[in-house]
Amino acid sequence: MLGSLDARIPVGSLEGKWTDHKFSMRLVNPNNKRRFDVIVVGSGLAGASAAASLGELGYRVKVLTYHDSPRRAHSIAAQGGINAAKNYQNDGDSVYRLFYDTIKGGDYRAREANVYRLAEVSVDIIDQATAQGVPFAREYGGLLDNRSFGGAQVSRTFYARGQTGQQLLLGAYSALMRQVAAGTVELHTRSEMLELVMHDGRAVGVVTRDLITGEIVSHSAHAVVLATGGYGNVYFLSTNAKMCNVTAAWRAHRKGALFANPCYTQIHPTCIPASDDFQSKLTLMSESLRNDGRIWVPQAHEDGRDPHEIPDSDRDYFLERKYPAFGNLVPRDVASRNAKTVVDEGRGVGPLRNGVYLDFSGAMARDGEAVIRAKYGNLFDMYERITGEDPYRVPMRIYPATHYTMGGLWVDYELMSNVPGLFVLGEANFSDHGANRLGASALMQGLADGYFVLPYTIGNYLSDFLGDPALGTSEPVFADAEQAVADEMNRWLSIGGTRSVDHYHRELGKLVWDYIGMARNKTGLEKAISEIPALRDEYHRNVRVLGSADTLNQSLEKAGRVADLFELGELMARDALAREESCGGHFREEHQTEEGEAMRDDENFTHVAAWEWNGEGTPQTRHREELEFENVELTQRSYK
């Protein structure tokens, strides 16, 4: 039913596309804006910035978040920084270079036009955030400081200690609360979106459940904006927050929105390994640690000795051995896969043999403990708080963990999905990072979408509906959607099984991690495609959700979210199986060079895979959006 996907990328030169398009898009005049209702689901960087900006323009905005406050959204946990092509360091940065680095870092699986626009507006984000009072790091002269980050040869990362995400989110949150006070934004906290409501093929509203009272509520609007984050929690253990889920995006997918590139997930190499079966989440340690730490495992399998007792000759500094040029500083995906290899060989360290050492003893001997403390003191403290081990005395243990998902709902150049009136922003869409995201680019994309892209493009859509009121919530489509939610709640409560939601989530996570984790192969993916639905069926038969639907019931909330993750997990496997190449975060063992490097297949896979829902029990249909590279040449990455 769908032809090849058209992203509606404007014609013209790369540099002129966005400028020209902004001029050619239709506008809604200021007096008419207040006649349009827009729903924004999610209050992270993308959602809060979009809602605040739309409110400032005069639209009637409704923000829905399942958090108790918009400020809790998981953007808050981003540590490192935000990229922007300001070239304040005079080191040769430019919009084009940021564009180029991002395209290359994404392993040539992102749209040129989107990425160029992202690089273009990046400079405005820094101005906006600074004006809002975001306390970015400064030099002694009072001007903004920058640091360098992986995948770039210039210093373009703006940061606020190790809490850049927090500060940027609080900036967007304050702008949002200003609009709430001004009355342009209506804020609904503890409201979880459970259905997308469609009418005449367009998105016209959502149905939410009030997490405190259980009340099922319809919200109608002229357009719906999803800014609901990524789906990393499909692995159960990830660096995502406990509540992160795919439900809003998935419910839209089930109503016809295409889900693009679900197999592109990013694994971060330096996380603290799980310590026991009840581990609830993994904590990320800044990648900067790899500048001074040396990564090693014992040569021998199951070497039970204390790390200090293992002489250098019995240690394997595997990254330095395999990649003499980059050593411990190889990109995230390479470092992660190699750690997995040695752990799978039985050479892992720690009580559960699930980590590799990150050893600072050499750096401390060279620079002195004080220097190391000055650079990494806060990270060392955090490590000690979590593990109870003193990293100044005992080598740290690290292991990769899922941390970001590049896939998401398919959107066109204007960030609208294939469902008219449904816009998707931030990590929830698939658009800008290709198969791999560079460090400090997630914050940039979320804010670019919310502050500087959507406020323009939404007008182009809305201008068609001038004078049309939003569909009333008394229409049958809303009643049906409300009924669907009520039925779903009753279904969970009436199963009366034996195991908790978390139990099944953990089991699902193990399957997804084993088969669709850092390295994938045909056999494993086929197993995933058969085992995930089997476990899912058991879940629907045997999950135990206690209590009632009219109170704060956390098991009930989770039940629906985990059900959606099951379906997503299966789709990830299908997507990974169909993509017969290795690129970025997607590594197929069948497609590697003799040295074990990822091998792309540009001839057959320079496209976006976007999956269409066909109803329960029927596999989704794979659609393609061909990627045209007019400006950059596709090359193979090498870090030898």
Next chain:
Amino acid sequence: MSSEINLTLQVWRQPGPQAEGRFVTYEAKGISTDASFLEMLDIVNERLIENGEEPIVFESDCREGICGTCGLMINGQAHGPQKSTATCQLHMRSFSDGDHIVIEPWRATSFPVLRDLAVDRRAMDAIIASGGYISVNTGAAPDANLTPVPKETADTAFDAAACIGCGACVAACPNSAAQLFTAAKVQHLNLLPQGQAQRWARTEAMVETMEEFFGSCTNHGECEEACPKDIPIDFIAWTNRDYIKAKVKNRKLAG
């Protein structure tokens, strides 16, 4: 290194906002000292569900001490015994075998209990909405390096901006005052050059909104001890000073 401990928990259970609450005792056996406090509660909940009892409602999200969602009163201390640590980062190695742990929700009139250990903290959002921002519309900002900010100023502003909005300061305060939360936000913006235009209006509005919901500070300093981000009460003093100045200046401007 890790070992297993047995604990007795006394947990506040309250079915809903209007319902009566009470303490219920649970045995938490075989808890790894490597587990976090919330993972310990996860384990207890898993066992409760298997026994057909409704799990204990408690809130958490990021579990790395930055989102501010979690927060429990543990043995009479907000966020428990470890200083500068949010509940989610507290680990069971801070406890010993046989310990008796009392777990309560934050308590303040403006933090009504929703269920068990979860409370409603929207009053804090109301304080932010009343003035915790710099009014700059998207797109209206000048170049970020137009206004230099002395590094010391930026650093101090950051110390205040580090607030995660967890509400521990209110919970720990014998007066249920929200002075530390409010002062942190006021001073974050008041210290920066970008925040000067609205300095006096902001201070007046935020302090007066705070007073509608929370108690009056008596300078005990409990908030500073409970704060997982070590925000000092000096910010409270500066806000008091700014407030009186604001009362004078705002009047002058009004003519």
Next chain:
Amino acid sequence: MAQTVSRVSTPPPVRSEPRVKLPWPLSIYQTAVGKKWVMGLTGVALLGFIVVHMIGNLHLYEGPLEIHEYAETLRDLGTKIVPRTWLLWAMRIGLIAAFGLHIHSAYSLSRMSWAADQRYPGGRNYIAANFASRTMRWTGPIIGLYLFYHLADLTWGWFNPDFVRGDPYHNVSESLGSIPVAILYIVANTALAVHIFHGTWSMFQSLGVNSPRYNHLRRYLAGGLAGIILVGNLSFPIFVQAGVIDDNGRSIVEELQQHEAAEGEES
């Protein structure tokens, strides 16, 4: 089902806007931070009085006539400009006003906190709050009641049958010579010192006198002031009991005054 429920609403405010908004600057006093500010300022005034009062009372150790002369000097203050005792009365009125405001602000702020606060049935474990900070609402009323007794006893002479107006030495030694009264003075002045210990430090915060470089000195100042006042004020009941201050029931001032009166008649 309802179309929308507004989740924007917040918990009901504990304190509502004042019904009548007073004109500036009285409106400042209608806010809690304004009240704390007034409490701090009146605290400074009261503290100043307490220090001067304590130092002045040290004249007791010089003898009955010297303390009498000191008291007379106070009445003579400013006589070159205004009639006798006017300045003293002005200061007294100022003090009464400060005291009244101090009590009123404390009372209304306490009410506000009681409304905002919910007890922890599981108990509290205080880390920073100390005995002094937590007993302000006890030591305050104790000081207030004591002050009333102190005035009634030594200024108005209600409780002392041997009261002699204008002879502090005699009155003090008569009053504090009684063991229960001495104990009362000791208890009340200890409460006063405890109150001053937290009040002095707290005043800096409330008035916004805060500079990180000098902040550590505030605790020393609070401790020092409280200690000096404690030692000075406790010395009086102790030394009366020890017999150091004692006129054996003879009012030297009264005798002197009678003597002067007699001489006046003679001449």
